[in-house]
Amino acid sequence: MSRPPVEIWPDNFQAVHVFSATRTQWSYAGFGSPVGLIYSELxxxxxxxxxxxxxxxxxxxxxxxxxxxxxxxMRSAKP
Incomplete structure (x- = not known):
């Protein structure tokens, strides 16, 4: 599924880039509920x-x- 491009303001580019780099660094509770980023990896x-x-x-x-x-x-997308 292709998504339309989004504009990233220059002031936010670094944060968006790093957030994207942390995409595999999420902590999950029981039953796969996301809790948040694993800060120790930052x-x-x-x-x-x-x-x-x-x-x-x-x-x-x-x-x-x-x-x-x-x-x-993520939480609102849960059935």
Whole structure:
């Protein structure tokens, strides 16, 4: 299924890129319910993506916003 392209504002590109890189780093509770990102993996992702350490706090805050929105979508999609 092809989806239409979305515009990513330049100020948000880094957060979207890192969020995409964490797509396999989700924690799940019983019965496959998503709980959230595995935060202990974020330093590895930040380093692999070349994110400067001074940007980590800002990026973490931005990722948490995206994580919350993603959780809402994933939970609402459950039958």
């Amino acid at each position: 330093p590895f992702v930040f380093e692999m993506e070349g994110i400067e350490r001074k940007d980590w706090p800002r990026l973490f805050a931005e990722l948490r916003v995206m994580e919350g929105a993603a959780l809402e979508v």
